[in-house]
Amino acid sequence: MADDTSLPLFPLRTVLVPGAALALRVFEPRYLDLVRECGRRGTGFGICLILEGDEVGTPATPAGIGTEALIEDFDMGADGLLTLRVRGGRRFHVRRTRVRDSGLVVADVDWCAPDPTIDLQPEHAVLGLVLRKILEHIDGAGQAFPEPHFDDAAWVGWRLAELLPLEQPKRQLLLQQDDPDVRLETLLRLVDDD
Structure with missing residues (x-):
């Protein structure tokens, strides 16, 4: 800090x-x-x-x-x-x-310390695919997200936290997570629970 x-x-x-x-x-x-x-x-x-x-x-x-x-x-x-x-x-x-x-x-x-740049791990690749599919269905996604970083764990995690229909306490849980890989693991659990 x-x-x-x-x-x-x-x-x-x-x-x-x-x-x-x-x-x-x-x-x-x-x-x-x-x-x-x-x-x-x-x-x-x-x-x-x-x-x-x-x-x-x-x-x-x-x-x-x-x-x-x-x-x-x-x-x-x-x-x-x-x-x-x-x-x-x-x-x-x-x-x-x-x-x-x-x-x-x-x-x-x-x-908080800035997110480290970490490559999206193979076990989280499905989340990158989910994000791509979500963005394909958003009008103007190319303008809203002009430089996508589908290989960056932090970027994928934040965009999913932004775009998925999560309850606010679950979104807060993701915000509190310092490690991008742990954030993605948490997202996987949240998606499985819903």
Whole structure:
């Protein structure tokens, strides 16, 4: 775990994995402030799965591991609400949290080590094939995933974690996994269970 830092959090009922895109509608003042702050500083914010509480109102209790959200685009929706498109960056461990007067949760985090580049092992080859089949059925997959890395264990694992219809606690389990091969083993078990 490398340098520690403070990161404003946007707890959600969904898990953002590295490399995945996510659309957000922002309307609460604390999150509008978060977006302004990130824009001024040129930084991202953290997305963590909600363990207790709700997405609106009283600050929710976030999971201990989350993903940095980097803002790729923003717009004003037809309903007048700010819409963001973010992409998952680095994973982080939450060391402690505090709540600002605005209700915004800010975490002191340690960044997780980047995934090592590991070739997809023969025992996980079926997952690479599953991912290829999924992408064949997604309109615009060539644009969304312009440089596929079907031989990279981490890339295959994250894309399956993003695209498979998994319950959020199972997706969180994958997010918490540091080793790409163990992540793929976990995916195999999850696919077998469903």
